[in-house]
Amino acid sequence: MIEFMLNGEQVTFNGDPETPLLWVIRDSFKLKGSKFGCGAGLCGACTMHLDGTAMKTCVLPIAAVAGKTVTTIEGLGTPDSMHPLQQAWVEHNVPQCGYCQSGQIMTAAALLAANPDAAEADIDTAMAGNICRCGCYPRIKGAIQSVASNTLGYDAMAEEVAS
Amino acid sequence: MSTQILSRRHFLKSSALVGGGVVVAVTLPGCSFDGELPIDAADTALVPNAFLQITPDNKIVFYCPADEMGQGIRTGLATVIGEELDCHPSNMAVEAAGSHEDYNNPEFGLQLTGGSSAVRVFYEPLRQVGADTRALILAAAARDLGIPAARLSTDNGHVIAGDKSYPYGDFVATAATLDVPTETPVKDASAFKYIGTHFARIDAEAKATGTASFGIDIDLPDMVYAVVLRSPVAGAKAVRFDDEAARRQPGVQTILPISSGIAVVADSYWQANQAAKKLTVEWEDVALTAVDSTRVRADLSAALDADDGVEAASEGDFEAGLAAAANTQSAEYFAPFLAHAPMEPVNATLRIEGDRADLWTGVQVVGAAQGLLERLTGLPRENIRVHNQYLGGGFGRRATLTHVVEVTEIAMATGKPVQVLWSREDDLRHGVYRPASLMRLEAGIDADGKVTAWQAQRAGGNVTPETLENALPALLPSMPEGLLGGLHGAVEFIFGNWAVDHPSVEGLHETYSMPTHTITHTTVDHGLPLTFWRSVGHSYSGFAVESMMDELAVSAGLDPVALRLKNLEDKPRMRRVVQRAGELMAAMEVPEGHHLGFASHSSFFTDVAEIAEVSVTDGKIRVHKVTCVVDCGTAVNPDTVRAQLEGGVMFALTATLYGEIDLDRGAVVQSNFHDYPILRMDEAPAIEIEIIDSGTAPTGIGEPGVPPLAPAVANAVFRATGQRLRELPLRLA
Numbered sequence: 001m002i003e004f005m006l007n008g009e010q011v012t013f014n015g016d017p018e019t020p021l022l023w024v025i026r027d028s029f030k031l032k033g034s035k036f037g038c039g040a041g042l043c044g045a046c047t048m049h050l051d052g053t054a055m056k057t058c059v060l061p062i063a064a065v066a067g068k069t070v071t072t073i074e075g076l077g078t079p080d081s082m083h084p085l086q087q088a089w090v091e092h093n094v095p096q097c098g099y100c101q102s103g104q105i106m107t108a109a110a111l112l113a114a115n116p117d118a119a120e121a122d123i124d125t126a127m128a129g130n131i132c133r134c135g136c137y138p139r140i141k142g143a144i145q146s147v148a149s150n151t152l153g154y155d156a157m158a159e160e161v162a163s
Numbered sequence: 164m165s166t167q168i169l170s171r172r173h174f175l176k177s178s179a180l181v182g183g184g185v186v187v188a189v190t191l192p193g194c195s196f197d198g199e200l201p202i203d204a205a206d207t208a209l210v211p212n213a214f215l216q217i218t219p220d221n222k223i224v225f226y227c228p229a230d231e232m233g234q235g236i237r238t239g240l241a242t243v244i245g246e247e248l249d250c251h252p253s254n255m256a257v258e259a260a261g262s263h264e265d266y267n268n269p270e271f272g273l274q275l276t277g278g279s280s281a282v283r284v285f286y287e288p289l290r291q292v293g294a295d296t297r298a299l300i301l302a303a304a305a306r307d308l309g310i311p312a313a314r315l316s317t318d319n320g321h322v323i324a325g326d327k328s329y330p331y332g333d334f335v336a337t338a339a340t341l342d343v344p345t346e347t348p349v350k351d352a353s354a355f356k357y358i359g360t361h362f363a364r365i366d367a368e369a370k371a372t373g374t375a376s377f378g379i380d381i382d383l384p385d386m387v388y389a390v391v392l393r394s395p396v397a398g399a400k401a402v403r404f405d406d407e408a409a410r411r412q413p414g415v416q417t418i419l420p421i422s423s424g425i426a427v428v429a430d431s432y433w434q435a436n437q438a439a440k441k442l443t444v445e446w447e448d449v450a451l452t453a454v455d456s457t458r459v460r461a462d463l464s465a466a467l468d469a470d471d472g473v474e475a476a477s478e479g480d481f482e483a484g485l486a487a488a489a490n491t492q493s494a495e496y497f498a499p500f501l502a503h504a505p506m507e508p509v510n511a512t513l514r515i516e517g518d519r520a521d522l523w524t525g526v527q528v529v530g531a532a533q534g535l536l537e538r539l540t541g542l543p544r545e546n547i548r549v550h551n552q553y554l555g556g557g558f559g560r561r562a563t564l565t566h567v568v569e570v571t572e573i574a575m576a577t578g579k580p581v582q583v584l585w586s587r588e589d590d591l592r593h594g595v596y597r598p599a600s601l602m603r604l605e606a607g608i609d610a611d612g613k614v615t616a617w618q619a620q621r622a623g624g625n626v627t628p629e630t631l632e633n634a635l636p637a638l639l640p641s642m643p644e645g646l647l648g649g650l651h652g653a654v655e656f657i658f659g660n661w662a663v664d665h666p667s668v669e670g671l672h673e674t675y676s677m678p679t680h681t682i683t684h685t686t687v688d689h690g691l692p693l694t695f696w697r698s699v700g701h702s703y704s705g706f707a708v709e710s711m712m713d714e715l716a717v718s719a720g721l722d723p724v725a726l727r728l729k730n731l732e733d734k735p736r737m738r739r740v741v742q743r744a745g746e747l748m749a750a751m752e753v754p755e756g757h758h759l760g761f762a763s764h765s766s767f768f769t770d771v772a773e774i775a776e777v778s779v780t781d782g783k784i785r786v787h788k789v790t791c792v793v794d795c796g797t798a799v800n801p802d803t804v805r806a807q808l809e810g811g812v813m814f815a816l817t818a819t820l821y822g823e824i825d826l827d828r829g830a831v832v833q834s835n836f837h838d839y840p841i842l843r844m845d846e847a848p849a850i851e852i853e854i855i856d857s858g859t860a861p862t863g864i865g866e867p868g869v870p871p872l873a874p875a876v877a878n879a880v881f882r883a884t885g886q887r888l889r890e891l892p893l894r895l896a
Binding site (some may be wrong): 037038141 | 232235367508554586843
């Protein structure tokens, strides 16, 4: 039995400890926002936060998650209460097919949480693990920059959305 | 029993349909479903046609006839119908249409999304539907309010009478008793409120919050998951397999042979995927087994050497034109097989209960999916519903229905709701591919740069006959297998020997006015499954033609833009695009070490010019910026036009720098994103776009951004290095 925190709630998983976190989240906890893209940690569609750090979860055994904190796109924000990055994604009309965007947003959110003033080079480096086949990169970058450089400041915006 | 011998029973081939490019009206008898509309509506709701439902509480639902794969079509067509209905697109609930002939693409006569056609072909019909429905609501309001319709107006889903505003929903009961008006006049463009305006994609919020539903997200009670182990070589059947070890894996329910391979059915995808690795299968050899990439290339060369291609187009006297030229050039250009690699691997979920079947998937061919289910299950067509979800990328890949065949066979064998999910390895190794193409061009220009002679010969596989052949079982669900086999053979023979498949040669001369041209084609088919890939034939013809135009300009010492303008004298729309792009290029100040390359190409009725700013350092090509000028007629949503060009450039840049599917003993070598790389953010160029609105009706935008990119980059690389790269992907010597 593996216990961990999922989007603020204590949960347990009783299946095969080798099962990747992605499939535990999608199949056992029925949260479908995190996507399967490559199964090899190469595309980033499955990105979640593990103790606040962006992780590719399609190759991360659930055993490695015991006692840790997992945040998925559903825990980051909801349509009624979007995270500043999600708002920026809508304002910049970022998504095309949209399949990779949960992973893109989770990677960007971890970056800005650690480095609220991320420069373009920081963004390029942090986001290089997330593939967008539709080629939304200029808009993804623009959306991240709009939040990173927001005069309100990232933390203030995040609090404002949460309140 | 663990080792099973399989019979060579003829299984149904995978099914597919056109994914882009073909501009032929094929109306096949029996290919469309004309029964009851696939719309769930309360008795109190108004359903005036296949596209709209209005409820008493003023929920306005638009059933979008084109499939959303990222191209923004739900937003675009909601804008078109909303303009005339007078309802803001974001105030409508937009749902994917089910299968019905009313949703057929008016040009193709089939329910398919492809060929950058949806806005172009639905622009007039959906405006008419919107205008007629608005007129119906106004007529009902006039009765209910006792006010002549002429004194009523509308605003965003409401009828306005003096200073009072009534939701459309107030009048649906009366409207349901009236005849729906026809031929209601539509608006003049000057009165547009939504068309031509920027606003947010209607699916942006769902896609930014992880709440948009894709096929892979369908989760039914008691559903089982299937993974299929397929032959490394396309078309080869299993001779025998050993499933003893696989059956002992946790969660495995059953293992069964199906038409495309061996299916492992388990409680979860992960378990099925793990168990499939324990299967051992012996596959038969087929003709493709003897083919590798070197052989493909040699066969294409030999085909062109034979110089006996079928004539696709010919005007004027080529030899005389060549003799009259001041400057001549000849060159050979190559483009490899490519995979689409959409981010969502293909998948399908099917539930068969009694005499009803429900399919959840994301495909570009909803009607064919329904027809296929009818053929395979024997259920009446009206009992089969296709619930198309958001497509996690299409690019032509989702016009093929192999996964639907698989899920149907497994659901019928197990009697359970099943989801079939392909891995990325499955996607790259068992897919359908852009054909490899070899093109030989020979051209002459006079002293001013006017083309006096133009010849293009292409060798490679064809996408339409194969796609059509594979689609026939779905399009003609009641035709017996034997007759289908005859049709297959006929289609293959015709395109192999007499007729030229238009997408095989499209774009080899049409962008320019070239009074003397000869285009020939030789079919070389190795048996690798082929299909439409974003911009289809233009994806390689644009590279060849625009490289050759540059070679002609360089050899004659002419300006590449001026040379193109010289050959656009009776193509005013493209002429203006090239003229404007030339002005932008002339004004560009590029840093030391950066070089510019130019290309222009017409496809899907749209004209595009692109300028690539490129540097080459330590043998690595880096594209810093791409500037696009486009004329696609009326831009229904200018931001979508921009997004599609941005995406087209990135998609094409992946193919330009990296894209290559290789064969080794008939098997695809590439398997995942480590050896089939996709452009990443740190390599993505800045993109600037200028839209020229010629005021004509809208033309395509999903694909036309792709063809000019590779030659623009190659032409810039020539300026940077002196190396003329004539093979994709671009590799420096």
